[in-house]
Amino acid sequence: MNKPKATSRKTTSGKAAAGNAAANLPPRFVEWFASRGWQPRRHQLELLEKARGGESALLIAPTGAGKTLAGFLPSLVDLQTPRNRSGLHTLYISPLKALAVDVARNLETPVADMHLPVRIETRTGDTSASKRMRQRRHPPDILLTTPEQLALLLATADADYLFSTLRRVVLDELHSIVTSKRGDLLALGLARLRRIAPAMTTVGLSATVRDPDELRRYLVAQTPGNPALSALVTTPAGAAADIRMLDTREHLPWSGHGGAHAMAEIYAAIKSARMSLVFVNTRAQAEAVFQQLWTINEDNLSIALHHGSLDAGQRRRVEEAMVQGRLKAVVCTSTLDLGIDWGDVDLVINVGAPKGASRIAQRIGRANHRLDEPSRALLVPSNRFEVLECRAAIDAAKAGEQDTPPRRTGSLDVLCQHILGMACAAPFDADDLYGEVISAEPYSDLPRKDFDDAVDFVATGGYALKTYDRFAKIKRAKDGLWRVANQKVAQSYRMNVGTIVESDMLKVRLVRGRKQAAPAQVRQPSPVFGNLWYPAKLQGSSGKPTYTGPLTRGGRVLGQIEEYFLETLSPGDTFLFGGEILSLQGIVENEALVARANSDAPKVPSYAGGKFPLSTWLAQRVRQLLSSPQAWSTLPGQVAEWLELQRHFSMLPPAGDLLLETFPRGNRFFLVAYPFEGRLAHQTLGMLLTRRMERLGLKPMGFVANDYAIAVWSLGDVGGRLASGKLSADALFGEDMLGDDLEEWLQESALMKRTFRNCAVVAGLIERRYPGKEKSGRQVTISTDLVYDVLRRHQPDHILLRGARDDALTGLLDLSRLADMLARVKGRIIHKPLHRISPLAVPIMLEIGREPVYGEAQEHVLAEAAEDLVREALGE
C-alpha cells in the first residue's frame, strides 16, 4: 500500500476509465477515495471486476501505481458486508516479512477510515507462539505472511478448517518469488489451497517482466497438456526514468568492484539530493563503500548501512529512520530491492555493474514513488568493463527491455519437503497428491516416477538397499494412505521447513580485545547518530588499560557472517563488518569473537551473496557496443581511449564472434577469451577447458573468470599450437566438452557438493544446524561432502543426486548459456597471437589469485605449502 503522497496523484487515465467499472465500487469506497482527494485507478477497478467474475489475475504495474491497494480492494469490498461465517478470507504472501508488516500497517488506514469490520494480522517467524496458536483457532479476516509460514500452516491438522473459508490469495512481488525454490514451495502450497478452498482466486502483483504468461500460468491450476492462464491487467508506463552514468574526473580502475575512485563524486551526489539509496551488489561492497563514505564525510551527513548480515534489530532501526526522513543516504544491497516504501528517496545511486536491465529498473524504481515524475538514478561503474555494462543498461532501459530469468522447473528437493509436510497435515493418498502437485505450474511436467521416488525418499531415504524400513518417516497403512511415523518426524519437519539454505553462519560477538588498538585515525560516524545505525558507538580507545587476559564471552552480537569467510582469517586479522573495523580474536563453537580495532588495510569479507551474473540481454548489448566504434562517443574518454588501444595492439571482439588472445607472460602461456556470457558460465567453461588442455598435454595451471572474459594459464604453449594449426580453436572450444568432460568434472566439483548440500537440507536428509545444536562438537556433525561421495559411488541415480545435478546445471553452472555460446561461435573463433598482454586482457589478468581453486590445482596448493616447509628446513 502506498503512502498518501503516492496515491494522491490523480492520474488522467483514472477518470476516463472509472466509467462502468466504478459501478462495482460500493458508495463507502467511492466516498473514501473522494475524501482523500483521489480517484480509483483503472487497474484497481479492473481487478475488482475480475474478482467479481471469479477470475484470478496478474497485475503488472510499476512502483507507485497503487498496486497493493489494487490487490486488496476486492477483499475489502467483499468484507464490508457481514459474512455468514467468520474465518480467514484473504491470504497475502510476500517474500519479505518486513514487507508483510509494512503492508499490514498501511492497510489499517482505509479499514479504519471506512470503519470496515476487518481484522488484519501478520504471521512471520517473529510472531509469538501464543499468537500463532490463536490465529489457527480464531483466524483474522486478512492474514499477511510468507511462503514458509504458509507451508507450516498447511502442514498442520487444522489446515482444512483454517483455509476452508478462504476466498482470495494476494501474491506480492511475484516476479521475485517465482525465480527461486521458494516459488516452487509456494506453488505447491497454492495447489493445496485450491483443493481446500476451490472457490478461491489469486491475484499476483508484479513488476514488469519479460514474459507475463509465465506468471499467469503460475496463478491458476494447470491440467496436463492444456496450459491455463489467469487474466492480465496492466497499467500505462510511468514517466521514463532519468538515468545517468557518472563521468568520473578520476582515473577509472582496470578491475575491482569497490568504486573507491568515485567516492568523492558519490558523496557530492548524496549531498545534493534529499535522500539517496546507494545500491551495491554484495555485502562486501556495502561495507567498503560505507567505510569510504564516512572517511570523507566532512559534513557529518547521516549515512547508514543496511545489509542482510547485520543484526535484524539494527536493520529495523535504519528502516525506521528512513521512513522518518532522518537519513541522508543508506548504503544497501538487494535487501532493499523489493517494494517497501522506505520514505522520500529521490536519488538511486548504483555502484558497480547493473548486471541486468530488469534488475536495474527495479532498483531505480525505489526512487520517487510517483508515477508521473521521473525517477532519478546515477550509475557508477567501478571499472572499465562496467562502463560498457552501464551504457548498455541505460540503452536497455530506454528501450524498455526486460531480462527477468526464464521459468523454472519445480525442484525435486522442494517436492520432498512438501510431501512430508502433507503427511504431517493428514494421511494422504499418493494418486490424489500427485494430481494436486502437477496442478502447480512448476510441477506440471513432473513424471509420476519422480513423484514416486520422492515419496520413497521421504519414507525410507530412497535407497536401493532397503535397510531402513524400521526407521521410516512416513508409512503406508493397510488403507493405502501414507502417514507420518510419529510426532518427532512432524516436529523435525517444522524445524526444517523452507528452501533458503544459508551458508554455515557464525555469530559475530564483540568482546574486549587482547590488545588495545591505537586511537582512531579515520573519521567515524558522529556519536549522535552512532546508536542509530552503528552496532554501537565507536569510542575512542585512548586511556583504557591494555587487556591481555583470556578471551571473555558475553559481549553483544553484531550480526552473522559466513563461516567460510572466517576460514580465511587468522586471529588478529582485521576486517570490516557493520561499518566497523574488527579484529578476529578467535572462534569458539559457533561464534566469532571480535574486538574493535584500527587498521589501514582491513580485509573486506569476500562472503558470497548478491553475485548475479551479467544477463544475456545486456551481454549482447555490450558486445555490440564494443564492436561499433561509432558508438564510443557515448562513453567516457578514458574508456574510448582504452578500446582504441585495444584496436591498435590486438583487435576488438566482433559482435558475433569469439576473440581468443594468446601471449606468453613470466614462464607461463596465457589464453584469454571474451565470451561475455557471465561469470557462472565462464567458470564452467574454465573447468572444462582446463580438463581438455590437460589431455592435450598443455599442462594448464589455473584459470580465472569474470563476467566478460576468461583467462587460462599453462606451461604448454597453447598459442603456438593454435598458430601452427596443430590445434584448431574450434576443437578447443568444441561443444563435445559438454559431454564426458562435464560429467567427469561434475562428479568431483566443489560446486556440485555445495549444491548437493542445499538439496540435502531442503529435502530433509540433513537437519539444519541451529544455534546450540553444534555444542556437541563440530567434528560430530555429518559432512554432506562425505555423504555425497558415498552416495554417488553406490547409487548415482538417487533422487537427490538428480536434483542436485539439475540445480547445478541450471543455476551455478549456467550450462544452457554456455551451450548456446559454444554453438553460436562454432566456426567463428578468431585467434590473435600476441607477444604481450593486450589492453582488453588487463582487467581479467588482475583478477588472478582472487578465486578459490578446485580439483588438480588443490594439489598444487598443497605441494607449494610443502615446498615451503622444505625451504624452512634448509634454512633458506
Added chain:
Amino acid sequence: MSMAAGVQERDSGESGITLAGVRLHVDPAGAFVHLAERMLIVADLHFEKGSAFAARRQLLPPYDTAATLARLAALIVRHAPKVIVALGDSFHDMRAGERIRDADRATLATLQAGREWVWIAGNHDPAPPAGIGGETCDSLAVGPLTLRHEPLPGAAPGEIAGHLHPAARVFSPSGSVRRRCFVSDGSRCVMPAFGAYTGGLNIRDVAFAPLFPKRRPTAHVLGMRRVYSIGHHACAPD
C-alpha cells in the same frame, strides 16, 4: 578417489613419519604401515554411523560401512599386512552390531581371515559387537610404540592415537584446501579418521594444544596420490 587409481598412481617414493626412532610408511588413504611388523594401522572406522543417524530418522545413505570396508580391502591388497590394528571407535556405537548388514559382516570376516586383527577400545566402542572376530585391548605396545585410541597429554614418546579426527586447512594466495591429515611432532602422532562418514577437526583447535606443548607439530596432509608435509604455521584455523 577411485581405488584403482590409488593403486596405480601410488608414489613409489618414501612418504613416512619417524616416531621414537621407528620409520612408519604413510599411505595417502590415511593409514600407517609398519613395514618391519607387516602391520597396518587405521583409526576411527566408525562402522554403521549412517544407520545410527537413520535410527534417529535422519536417513543417511546406508553405504558407509561397505565403503569403508572397500577402502580397507584396497589397503590390505596393497600392503599385504599380517596384522591389522584398528585404533578404536571402529564401530560408531554399541548397537552397531544390531544394524550391520550380513553382507558387510561377511566382508569383514573375509578381510580378517588369515590375519591377526586387533580392536583397540574406543569411547564409542569399548568392545566390538558380538560375533565379530579379532582381539580386543585397551592399548598395544609395538616395540617403542604405544597404540591407543585417545591420545594422552604427556604420554611417553612413541604414542600413536586416533580419536580427534585431525584435518588441516592449507591456504595459499590462490585458495584454500581442507583435508584430513596425520599430525605429529616426531614424538607422537594423531592419525586421521578412516571411516567414510568421519569428518575432521582442525588441528588448530584447542583440543590439540595439550598434546604438543613444546614443539608445533607438522601436518602430513592426505593428497590424491601422496602425503604432503606442511608446517603448522602454514595451516589455518577454520
